[in-house]
Amino acid sequence: MEHDERFGHARSVTLPGPLALDGGQSLAPVTIAYETYGTLNADASNAILICHALTGDQHVASIHPVTGKPGWWTRMVGEGKPIDPKRHFIVCANVLGSCMGSSGPATAAADGNPYAMRFPVITIRDMVRAQAMLLDHLGVRELTAVGGSMGGMQVLEWAATFPDRMKSAVIIASAARHSAQNIAFHEVGRQAIMADPRWRGGDYYESNDAPADGLAVARMAAHITYLSEDGLTEKFGRRLQARDAKGFGFDADFQVESYLRHQGLSFVDRFDANSYLYITRAMDYFDLAEEHGGLLANAFQGSKARFCLVSFDTDWLYPTRESRSIVQALNAAGAAASFVELSSPYGHDAFLLDAPELNRVVDGFLRAGGL
Amino acid sequence: MNDQALLALRPDLRIIADHVAPGTRALDIGCADGALMAALRDHARVDARGIEIDAGNVASAVARGLSVVQGDADVDLAGYPSNAFDYAILSQTLQTTRAPDKVLDELLRIGRRAFVSFPNFAYWRMRLALLWGGRMPVTSALAESWYETPNIHHLTIDDFRAFLKERGIVTEGAWFLNGDRLTSAWAANFRAEHAVFLIRRG
Numbered sequence: 001m002e003h004d005e006r007f008g009h010a011r012s013v014t015l016p017g018p019l020a021l022d023g024g025q026s027l028a029p030v031t032i033a034y035e036t037y038g039t040l041n042a043d044a045s046n047a048i049l050i051c052h053a054l055t056g057d058q059h060v061a062s063i064h065p066v067t068g069k070p071g072w073w074t075r076m077v078g079e080g081k082p083i084d085p086k087r088h089f090i091v092c093a094n095v096l097g098s099c100m101g102s103s104g105p106a107t108a109a110a111d112g113n114p115y116a117m118r119f120p121v122i123t124i125r126d127m128v129r130a131q132a133m134l135l136d137h138l139g140v141r142e143l144t145a146v147g148g149s150m151g152g153m154q155v156l157e158w159a160a161t162f163p164d165r166m167k168s169a170v171i172i173a174s175a176a177r178h179s180a181q182n183i184a185f186h187e188v189g190r191q192a193i194m195a196d197p198r199w200r201g202g203d204y205y206e207s208n209d210a211p212a213d214g215l216a217v218a219r220m221a222a223h224i225t226y227l228s229e230d231g232l233t234e235k236f237g238r239r240l241q242a243r244d245a246k247g248f249g250f251d252a253d254f255q256v257e258s259y260l261r262h263q264g265l266s267f268v269d270r271f272d273a274n275s276y277l278y279i280t281r282a283m284d285y286f287d288l289a290e291e292h293g294g295l296l297a298n299a300f301q302g303s304k305a306r307f308c309l310v311s312f313d314t315d316w317l318y319p320t321r322e323s324r325s326i327v328q329a330l331n332a333a334g335a336a337a338s339f340v341e342l343s344s345p346y347g348h349d350a351f352l353l354d355a356p357e358l359n360r361v362v363d364g365f366l367r368a369g370g371l
Numbered sequence: 372m373n374d375q376a377l378l379a380l381r382p383d384l385r386i387i388a389d390h391v392a393p394g395t396r397a398l399d400i401g402c403a404d405g406a407l408m409a410a411l412r413d414h415a416r417v418d419a420r421g422i423e424i425d426a427g428n429v430a431s432a433v434a435r436g437l438s439v440v441q442g443d444a445d446v447d448l449a450g451y452p453s454n455a456f457d458y459a460i461l462s463q464t465l466q467t468t469r470a471p472d473k474v475l476d477e478l479l480r481i482g483r484r485a486f487v488s489f490p491n492f493a494y495w496r497m498r499l500a501l502l503w504g505g506r507m508p509v510t511s512a513l514a515e516s517w518y519e520t521p522n523i524h525h526l527t528i529d530d531f532r533a534f535l536k537e538r539g540i541v542t543e544g545a546w547f548l549n550g551d552r553l554t555s556a557w558a559a560n561f562r563a564e565h566a567v568f569l570i571r572r573g
Contacts, residue, residue, distance in 0.1 A: 308433065327440050328450035336420070339440040340429040357426075361433045368436020 006138055007036045009062045012101050015133050019096075022285075025120040032134045033101025034058050034093035037077070038085030040139065046371060047140040048083055049131065050092040051147030051154035054222075054279055055271055057100040060092040061085075066270045075354060076146075082363035083146065088371060093134050095127045095154070097279050099272035102130075106205060106272050116274060117202035124150070124286045128157045132165070141165060144371060146362070148172035148351040149318065150279070153286050156326070159305050160288060166305040168369040170362055172351045173315050175322035176296055176329070177287035182317065185225050186280040189218030193273045202274050215273040216264030223263045228314035228347030232256060289329075296329035308365040309339040310351070310358055317348040338365060376410050383462055383488040384410075386546045386553075386567045390486075391417055395457035398422070398481060400444050400474075401464030405432030412437070420456075422447060445469045448477035455481055462488045462567075466522040472534070479572050484543065488567040493527035493560045511550075512564050528560040535570060544569035 006013070010033075017028035035058045040047060050060050050073070057064070061071035061078050077083045083090055094102040097119070105119040131154070135143060144167050145155040152174025159166045175182075193199055196214030204210050224232075236256040240246065243253065252258040292298035300307075307330050311323040320341045330337035342357050344350035351358065377388055384407040391397055393415040399408050402421030405428075411417035421439035423429050432439040440447075444461070445468050459482030461474070466489050468474045478485040490512040491497075500508035507517040515521070528547070535542055547554050547563035554563055 306438065324442075327442075328447075331440070331451050331455075334452070334455060336418075336438040337440055338429075338433045338438050339442075340426055340433060341441055342426060342430070357430050361430050364434030364436055 007040075009035045009037075010065070011035060013134065013137055015137060017133075019126070019130055019133065021120050021126045022123040023121050023126075027096075027103060027120060029103075030096070030130055030133060031101070031103045031107065032093050032096075032130060034091060034134060035060065035062060036138070037061060037090040038088050040089040044089075044140055045142065046087065047089045047091065047135070047138075047143040048366075048371065049135065049140075049143050049145045049158075050077065050083070050090060051131075051145060051151035051158075052092060052095065053147075053149035053151050054283065055219075055267070055276075056151070057098065058092045058094045059100075060090070064270070067266075072352065075352075076359065076362065082359050082366060089140070091135065091138065091140070093131055095150075095279065096130045097122045097127070097275055097282060099275040104272070105202065105274035105278055114205040116205065119274070119278060121285075122278060122282050124153050124157050124282055125161055125291070127282065128154050128161055131158075132162060135165075142167050144168040144170070144366065144369065146170040146172075147174070149174055149348065150283055152318075153283065153288075156288055156299070157286075159303055159307070160292065160299040163300075163303045163305065166303070168306045168308070168366065168371070170308045170310075170365065171323070171326070172310045172358070173312055173318050173348055174309075175318040176289060176299075176326050178284045179322075183284045185221060186284055188221045190277050190280060192217035192221065193277060196273075199273060202277075204273075210268070211273045212268040215268045215271065215276060216261075218273075218276060219267040219271075220260040220264040223260060225317045226347060226349045228316070228345060230314065231345050231347055234345065235259075296325065297332035300330050300333035300335045303333060303335045305335065306365070306369055307335055307337045308361065309337065310361060311339075311341045312344045312347070312350040313341055314344055314346065315348040315350065377414060380406055380410055381462075382548050382551045383546075383565055383567050386548075387460060387462065387486045387488070388414070390544065390569060391415060391458055393417065396420075396455070397458040397460055398451070398456045399460045399462070400448070400478070401461060401467075402428075402432060402437075402439055404428050405435055405437040405439055407460070407462065408432070408437050408439070409435060444474050448474065448481060451477075451481045453480050454483060457484065458482050459485045461485065463490070465489045466524050466526060468524065471524050471526070475534075475538075475540075479540065479570070484569060484571045486567065486569055487531075488565060489526060489531070490522070491528045491560065491563050491566055492525040493529065494564045495561050496564075498561075510564070528563060528566045531566065531568065535568075539573035540570050541573045542568060542570055 014031045018026040094100040147155045152171035193214035196211035199211035241258040289296040311320040327339040399421040408419035422442045459478040497508040546567040547559040548565040
C-alpha cells in the first residue's frame with residue numbers, strides 16, 4: 001500500500017474551514033499540527049484521540065523538536081502501555097491557539113503578518129471542533145478520547161458536543177469548569193506577561209525579542225499549582241541552593257527558588273507568550289454546565305459513551321470534588337461512569353508521572369470498551 | 372445460573388445473582404472488587420453499576436471493565452435519580468453505614484427493588500459469646516475486634532423485619548444462611564448467621 005501522507009509523526013494539515021468560533025468570529029483556513037501512531041483498522045474502530053494540557057503539544061510519544069526530550073506521556077502511550085500503537089490508532093493534535101504548528105497568535109493572518117492579538121479568542125469547544133475537522137480528514141468518525149487537565153476538559157467537551165462520535169472518554173485530573181481560584185492563578189500569569197515591556201501589546205514576533213521574563217514568571221506561578229505542598233517540602237524543604245548559609249540578598253538562596261527559575265527559563269524556549277494568554281483564557285471561559293442551561297447533567301443527556309474519571313488526592317488545582325461533581329452529573333444522566341481518586345504525593349502533575357494504578361485503571365477501562 | 376465464577380461468589384452474593392432478572396439494570400452499593408457485578412454482567416447481561424469506598428477495590432473493578440465510582444453509601448446516593456435501576460444491591464454494607472435507615476430509603480428510591488444482605492447479630496453463637504463470654508463476639512461473619520470493626524450498626528433479622536413492617540416495605544423474598552448453606556426461615560433469627568432480603572416499596 002502506498003504511504004498515506006496523512007499518517008505519521010510531525011504531520012500538519014491546513015483545512016479550508018471556516019471554523020465558526022464561540023466568540024462569534026470564524027477562522028479560515030485552519031492549520032492543525034498533529035501526530036498519529038499505529039494504524040487505523042479497516043472499520044476505523046480503534047481510534048484514540050489524546051488531548052493535551054495547557055502547555056502540552058502533539059509530541060505525546062515522540063522526541064520534542066525543541067527540547068529534544070521524549071514525549072510528554074510515554075508512561076501511558078507506547079508499546080506495551082495502556083494506549084498502544086500496536087493495537088490503537090492514536091492521534092494527538094496541537095490545540096488551536098497553541099504554538100507548535102496549529103493556528104494560533106503566531107500564525108500569519110491574511111495580510112501576511114502574525115495574528116498576534118488579532119487572533120480571535122477561542123474556547124475549549126473551538127479546540128474540540130478543530131480536532132473534529134482533523135478527525136474527519138483522517139477518516140475517523142467514532143473515537144475514544146483521553147486527556148488530563150485541560151485535555152480532560154476537551155474530552156468532556158467532545159462528549160457533550162459530539163455525543164454520537166464518542167465511544168469512551170477518559171478524564172484525568174480535570175474539571176467541568178474553571179473555579180475562581182483557577183481563574184485567579186491564570187490572571188497572575190497573564191498580567192506577568194502583559195507587564196513585561198517586551199510584550200508590546202502582543203506585537204513582538206518581528207523583534208525577535210519575546211517577553212520571556214513575563215512568560216517565565218507566569219510559568220513559575222502556574223508550576224506551583226501543579227505540585228503539592230508535601231511534594232515541595234519533600235523535594236526541597238528549606239534547603240539552600242549550592243551554598244552553606246543564606247546570602248542576605250535576592251539570589252536564589254533556596255533550592256525551591258532555583259527550581260522554579262529553571263522551570264520558568266526552560267519554558268520560554270518552547271512556548272509563545274501570546275499562546276499562553278489565549279489558552280489560559282479558553283480554560284477560564286470553560287464552564288460545561290453553563291453551555292447546557294446551567295445543569296451539568298444536561299451535557300451528558302442521552303450519551304452512549306462510557307466515562308472514566310480519575311483524580312489525585314493531592315491535586316489542589318482540580319481537586320477530587322470537581323471530578324465528583326462530574327460523576328454525579330453522569331449518574332444523573334444515566335451515563336456509564338467509573339471514578340476513582342488515586343493517591344499520589346505529586347499533586348496535579350501526578351497524571352504525567354509514574355502512576356501504576358492510573359495505568360491499570362486506564363488499561364482495564366479501554367479493554368472493556370473493546371480497545 | 373451455573374458457572375465457576377458464580378460458584379466462587381460469596382454465598383449471599385450467589386443468592387442475589389440467582390435472583391436478579393436477566394437484562395435488567397442494577398446498582399451494587401459497596402461492590403468491593405466487583406465480583407457480583409461481573410457475574411451479573413457475564414451471566415445475565417445485567418447493566419451493572421457500582422459504588423465502592425476503597426480506591427484499590429475501585430481500581431480493580433474498573434480494571435476488569437466495570438463501571439464503578441468511588442463513593443460512600445451514606446453521602447453519594449443522593450445524586451442518583453429515582454427509579455434509575457431495577458435493583459439496588461447492598462450486600463454486607465448496611466451495618467457499616469452511619470444512617471442505615473436513610474440508606475435504605477435511598478435504596479428504595481433509586482431501585483424499584485432492593486437486595487439487602489447483612490450478618491445477623493442474634494445468631495446463636497453471637498448470643499453465646501455475649502452471654503457466657505461477656506465479650507463482643509468475633510465470628511467468621513464479624514471478624515474484627517470491637518475497636519477496629521467497620522460494623523457500627525449491628526442488627527438482627529427480627530430488627531430488620533420490624534423495620535420493614537414499620538415503614539410499610541414489602542418483602543418479596545428472604546434467604547437465610549448458616550455458613551455457606553441455606554437454612555429454613557424457621558427460627559432464623561436464632562439459627563441464621565446471614566440474611567438476604569429482597570424488598571420493594573409498599
